[in-house]
Amino acid sequence: MSSEVRRHHGNRHGRSEAARAAVLEAADDLLAEKGFAGVTIEGIAARAGVAKQTIYRWWPSKVEILLDALGSDMVTALEPVDSGDLSGDLRRYLRRLARFLTGSDPGAVLRALVGQAQHDPDLAARLRVEHLQPQREREAVMLREAIARGELPAGFDVDLALDRLVGAVYYRVLVTGEPVPVAFTDGLVAAFVAEQGQSASR
Amino acid sequence: MSSEVRRHHGNRHGRSEAARAAVLEAADDLLAEKGFAGVTIEGIAARAGVAKQTIYRWWPSKVEILLDALGSDMVTALEPVDSGDLSGDLRRYLRRLARFLTGSDPGAVLRALVGQAQHDPDLAARLRVEHLQPQREREAVMLREAIARGELPAGFDVDLALDRLVGAVYYRVLVTGEPVPVAFTDGLVAAFVAEQGQSASR
Amino acid sequence: MSSEVRRHHGNRHGRSEAARAAVLEAADDLLAEKGFAGVTIEGIAARAGVAKQTIYRWWPSKVEILLDALGSDMVTALEPVDSGDLSGDLRRYLRRLARFLTGSDPGAVLRALVGQAQHDPDLAARLRVEHLQPQREREAVMLREAIARGELPAGFDVDLALDRLVGAVYYRVLVTGEPVPVAFTDGLVAAFVAEQGQSASR
Amino acid sequence: MSSEVRRHHGNRHGRSEAARAAVLEAADDLLAEKGFAGVTIEGIAARAGVAKQTIYRWWPSKVEILLDALGSDMVTALEPVDSGDLSGDLRRYLRRLARFLTGSDPGAVLRALVGQAQHDPDLAARLRVEHLQPQREREAVMLREAIARGELPAGFDVDLALDRLVGAVYYRVLVTGEPVPVAFTDGLVAAFVAEQGQSASR
DNA sequence: CATTAAGCGAGACGGTACGTCTAGTCTTATG
DNA sequence: CATAAGACTAGACGTACCGTCTCGCTTAATG
Incomplete structure (x- = not known):
């Protein structure tokens, strides 16, 4: 054959x-x-x-x-985690995202494309439709399953949470150029968890 | 003459x-x-x-x-607010930041430069030193003064807070391409305030 | 069928x-x-x-x-004349040659090929062997038969005569780009005949 | 200096x-x-x-x-002769023309251009205006001066004579590809002279 | 009657040259 | 002495054809 x-x-x-x-x-x-x-x-x-x-x-x-x-490198490298424990999953996911963006070849391709997308609306559209939005959807699933498990309240704003968690990582990579160490991503999750605990206790 | x-x-x-x-x-x-x-x-x-x-x-x-x-357009347009009320100041500042980035000519220049900086480390360095870091410092002052006033606790992590507040705005502008309405920026501040409230109550 | x-x-x-x-x-x-x-x-x-x-x-x-x-278009269009009267035959033949070269589709093909042959020795060889020399031979027959009939002297230089008669037509077509009216071709024949008359009278 | x-x-x-x-x-x-x-x-x-x-x-x-x-190479190489003896001048000129066309670098350029001119009317026009017609004029002067000297009759057709003398040389070069030896060019002149002698004797 | 093999339309391939565009350098004449 | 002007070398752009190479189809002759 x-x-x-x-x-x-x-x-x-x-x-x-x-x-x-x-x-x-x-x-x-x-x-x-x-x-x-x-x-x-x-x-x-x-x-x-x-x-x-x-x-x-x-x-x-x-x-x-x-x-x-870029192909399916993003899908492969940024497979969301679902262990049943949201805070652990988020920590692992954001660490992986940081490493992908700052320390991998496909991450460099993505950064270049996001950069170029600032000059090129067509590219921006394709990049979002083909890569960024699907990944965003996979990220959202993580949070929605946590809602289903009761780890997050029913009315939880998934989009806002992702903008704050994922956005902070992208911001450091694209804008400030600061490194994105584990301490940073873990800090993001810690703050997120603290906030939820406060909400739940009300 | x-x-x-x-x-x-x-x-x-x-x-x-x-x-x-x-x-x-x-x-x-x-x-x-x-x-x-x-x-x-x-x-x-x-x-x-x-x-x-x-x-x-x-x-x-x-x-x-x-x-x-770009000149001093950023300084002019993004003058931080200091009315003595942090949450109001933050709401006003983030609204102004969103409008600057998405709806002004110098904002378009900044977006183009941030995009190009992804391909050009020298530009990235100059852009940060001359514009982004000074602005970041002005933002930090807002929070530090709130600490001085006691609105925020002494050990408050200013950098993390800015990454989460400002980063989320940049992320929408540069990455997702979503609009940045007032509801969004106010939502960021509301979540921030809620978190602080929770911390304070501990 | x-x-x-x-x-x-x-x-x-x-x-x-x-x-x-x-x-x-x-x-x-x-x-x-x-x-x-x-x-x-x-x-x-x-x-x-x-x-x-x-x-x-x-x-x-x-x-x-x-x-x-080009095929056999040249053979067809440039069939030599043999009426037994050389000067009349030459007049008819040269008129026909002029019309073929300047006013027919296969004549345009021939002109293009002669042009290209100036850059391409292989084409030049093939063009001559397959088309130009056979036609030249047919032209020569016209004159040789006139010699046989006694219209031209025995030692007559056929090649030189063809170069002067046919060559003048090609020259106008290929080099000067002047039109080749009947007056011109008839003039060629008249001069040719006059020359022979002079020779014969010696 | x-x-x-x-x-x-x-x-x-x-x-x-x-x-x-x-x-x-x-x-x-x-x-x-x-x-x-x-x-x-x-x-x-x-x-x-x-x-x-x-x-x-x-x-x-x-x-x-x-x-x-090609520049002024044609002018230089094909300077007409004027010794007061037409037949000798023509012999020298046609020998020079034959050598120019078949044995010189600028002659090769001219042949290439004449070839290309068959495909390119614009080139044909420029080639004629800038090079061929001026040279033709210089050739005509040779004959006109012979008329002035009385070597040729008053009503002599200069254009026809040039088409037959010069045209025969170009024809061998461009069409038949035969060499153009001195015997050939001298033969052209001999035939031309014989013809004039006949005319004059009438 | 099934197999074989040649010519066909189709079209992707590695190349070369085209003519255009912009970059960044250099040299003047002007004020 | 900075300027406007503009010719220069360099090299990528996207296009057009070149000549080569399968491929699958069609069809007649063959076995």
Whole structure:
């Protein structure tokens, strides 16, 4: 038996998976080595051993390549935790988020894309629809299950809580440039938990 | 009598204030009209009626022009409030911050610069040193004075609080792209106050 | 009844005559519409509804297609005259040559090929062997028969005469771009006849 | 003391003569080495050590570069002869023309341009106006002076004679590809002279 | 009657050159 | 001595064709 997609140089199989993979890897490498400005279509083509036309055939711009390169890395790296204990889950999740954003290759891709999205509304829309909102939804599930378990009150404002927890992490990464140590993320959760305890005791 | 600085085409008066102002205004206009990618040195020179060399003489790059164009707009627009009532001050400040970031021209410049800073560590450093950290300091003063007044406990973690309050606003602006209505900023302050109340009651 | 070669999409009949004809016609049309630079393999394939590979299977280059498209048009259009009266025959022949070169589709193809032959020695060789020399030979026959009839002297230099008669027509077409009216071709023949008369009278 | 035009890299001197000369020489060299198809803007730029933009600033296409490269070479190489003896002058001129067209670098440029002119009416017009017609005029002067001297009759058709003399040479070069030996050009003149003798004797 | 094999339309591929755009450098003449 | 002007080298942009390479379909001849 043979693999589903065979190696080929352009034919009726349709798109070459080898070329696609080489492009995405080249884009990733260039971003890591030279930064966003160093990611050029010509550079990607040269490094991937691919013709420029092949790139333009499948991607409308370099940011789409990076979106593609991001792929499901976010889903993989930021799988929410559900152990039945909200505060522990949140601590683990925010630690993981901080590490993803500040210390991983796909995190660097995401930061570059969020940066570029400030100049490019189309990219912003695609980035949100394809990556940020789905991840936000996975984060929301964590909190909603805690509501279901009774760890959080019924009327709990999930969106506000996520903006305060996750937003603080992004803020340090994107705006202040401060490191995001475990002490910080744990501190966020501690404050969150304290607040809930207060509410519950009323 | 005439204005202090006369228009001139190269002379012994020193730097031309007219050229400087024209460049900054052209950069601002181009950003507003065409977005960040539409801001080019050539475009600025053409619109400002200035030679490219004059721009390169005084600014090392286009982002420095935008930094310069931002000027003291942030200081002016985001003057912290100090009425002696922390929660009211915070509500007013965050409303103003949200409006600045989402609904003003200098806010658009700041967003573009923060976006570009994700690709450009030098810009990131200058942006933080010249604008973000001074503003952060002004914000911190608000809280420190509340501590001095006894509205907040002595060991209060000012940095964590700002990351949670201000960070949530930036997060919506830069990442989720959600609007930042008054209800949201007031909600942030309400949660903050509730938390403090709980702490105080312990 | 059916045509000898039926329409087919690839089979054991061998080469598709329909595809061949469509390619030649498309090439001709493109040359007429857009000029030589507008004749591209991709354009021919698209217009002929034929795959590029089919073109490359049968023709090594686009100029070979035009050579093929020229076909026997030159032979047909430039059939020499032999009425037994040399000066009348030459007048008719040169008029026909002028009209072919300046006012017919295959003449335009020939001009394009002669032009391209200046850049392409292989094309030059093929063009001469397949079209120009055979036609030259047919022209020479006209003169040789006049020699046989005694209209021209035995030692008459056929090649020189053709270079002067035919060459002058090509020169106007290819180099000066002047029109080639009947008065011109008739003038050529008149001068030729006068010269022979002079020689004969010696 | 300094040379009239100083070396510079773009400035208010206006156009760089060094860049201009390097481009023309590179184009010439490429034509000689690789033929017309080997003359590309990129190739010229690379060989001349010049930016593509500099080429596009001054020449609209590669054929204009070749037109420019041809310069006054034709005038120089094809200076008509005027010794007072028409037949000798014509022999010398046609020998020189044959050598220019078949055995010189600028002759190769001219052949390439005449070839390309078959595909490009604009080039054809410029080539004629700038080079071919002026040269034709210089040729005509030779004959007109012979008329003035009484070597040719008053009503002599200069244009027809040039088409037959010069045209035959171009025809061999451009169409038949035959060599153009001295015997051939001398034969042309001999036939021309014989014809005139006959006319004169009438 | 099923198999085989050749020509076909289709179209992706690695390339080269195109002509355009902007960057950043350099050299003047002007005031 | 800073300016406006503008030519310069450099290099990425996105497009057009090149010539090559499968691929799956159609069809007649073959076994």
